[in-house]
Amino acid sequence: MKTQNQFRYGNKLYSFNNDEKKKLISEYKKDLGSVIKELREIEKVCIVPDCICKPIKSHSIQKSKHLKSISEAGKVYGKSMNQIEIESFIDGELKFKEMGIKQASVFNGFCQKHDNEIFKEIEDEDLDERSLRHNCLLFLRSISYEIRMKEEMFDFIEMGLIKKGRNKLAKRESRKHKKLLRKLYSDFTLLYEAIKSNKLENQFGFASITTSKKYGIALSTVINRRSFFKSILPIANNFDYFGVSFFPHEDGSAFNIIWRKGWSILMKKLLIREKDNILKFINHIIVSETEDTFYNIGLFKKLDKQKQHLVKHNAMPSYTRTESEIPYILDDFIMN
Ligand SMILES: [Zn+2]
Numbered sequence: 001m002k003t004q005n006q007f008r009y010g011n012k013l014y015s016f017n018n019d020e021k022k023k024l025i026s027e028y029k030k031d032l033g034s035v036i037k038e039l040r041e042i043e044k045v046c047i048v049p050d051c052i053c054k055p056i057k058s059h060s061i062q063k064s065k066h067l068k069s070i071s072e073a074g075k076v077y078g079k080s081m082n083q084i085e086i087e088s089f090i091d092g093e094l095k096f097k098e099m100g101i102k103q104a105s106v107f108n109g110f111c112q113k114h115d116n117e118i119f120k121e122i123e124d125e126d127l128d129e130r131s132l133r134h135n136c137l138l139f140l141r142s143i144s145y146e147i148r149m150k151e152e153m154f155d156f157i158e159m160g161l162i163k164k165g166r167n168k169l170a171k172r173e174s175r176k177h178k179k180l181l182r183k184l185y186s187d188f189t190l191l192y193e194a195i196k197s198n199k200l201e202n203q204f205g206f207a208s209i210t211t212s213k214k215y216g217i218a219l220s221t222v223i224n225r226r227s228f229f230k231s232i233l234p235i236a237n238n239f240d241y242f243g244v245s246f247f248p249h250e251d252g253s254a255f256n257i258i259w260r261k262g263w264s265i266l267m268k269k270l271l272i273r274e275k276d277n278i279l280k281f282i283n284h285i286i287v288s289e290t291e292d293t294f295y296n297i298g299l300f301k302k303l304d305k306q307k308q309h310l311v312k313h314n315a316m317p318s319y320t321r322t323e324s325e326i327p328y329i330l331d332d333f334i335m336n
Pocket residue numbers: 046047048051052053110111112113114
């Protein structure tokens with residue numbers, strides 16, 4: 001049977017049938033298998049500037065509270081860590097899998113010493129979701145996670161595509177990632193120093209919006225100013241990051257935003273103006289802005305196939321996303 005598949009990369013749409021798909025995958029595996037192997041062998045160091053210790057595994061989304069609260073039998077549903085898979089690109093959707101909350105959102109960011117030192121106060125029962133400081137600590141983990149993902153993508157592009165003499169698009173992506181990384185590292189340092197010196201109030205603003213319903217979704221991510229304001233205020237034109245998280249919280253769910261103080265008045269105005277649209281706004285973030293979201297398994301599987309596809313499609317690295325209609329999925333994720 002020859003089914004036609006389509007695969008979008010950048011502005012180009014590729015079509016191929018199933019035989020060609022098999023051939024493409026096997027060529028890719030031969031071609032880039034060694035690059036992926038090399039990539040996995042790259043030694044990472046702790047993300048804290050000047051620390052050269054080996055990083056340990058930590059969670060970008062809190063395990064004992066937020067992941068646990070959406071889990072079923074200790075498991076959640078989300079993207080497979082093995083995200084650089086040609087099958088995902090060809091199928092147009094990221095592979096999702098069931099995973100234990102111990103594995104979900106895990107990345108290598110901080111060394112043992114820094115992980116203990118920095119995050120001790122929010123581990124386990126001590127987390128206060130209404131505190132600016134604690135949310136800044138969650139945001140620090142989100143930035144670190146984002147940095148590690150971007151580094152991985154950058155290495156992949158550099159080692160894989162450019163080494164093979166491929167193309168303008170790869171070079172453009174590489175430049176883009178380099179710029180993003182520089183900015184992310186400088187934001188990381190700023191936040192890290194403010195946490196260390198306990199001067200967060202002077203530099204960061206914070207809002208927590210509580211919904212009356214409990215949703216089976218947990219996310220913690222970094223959104224750049226341009227994406228954040230895109231549909232609302234078309235004024236932002238360079239990179240400036242917001243920390244955003246959303247997770248079940250006591251009787252409802254909490255949507256938390258951290259921003260740089262310079263934007264406080266604008267953010268307050270925006271949040272007041274958009275308060276009736278806040279769920280729509282969260283929905284937009286869930287399905288189009290973040291790759292780092294985890295779902296309640298039962299609720300995800302109840303979604304119709306088209307919505308499942310759109311969520312998985314939008315979880316793909318951003319340059320493959322289409323600006324297609326975003327389904328309003330949050331309603332499907334209400335937990336009893
Ligand atoms: Zn360290």
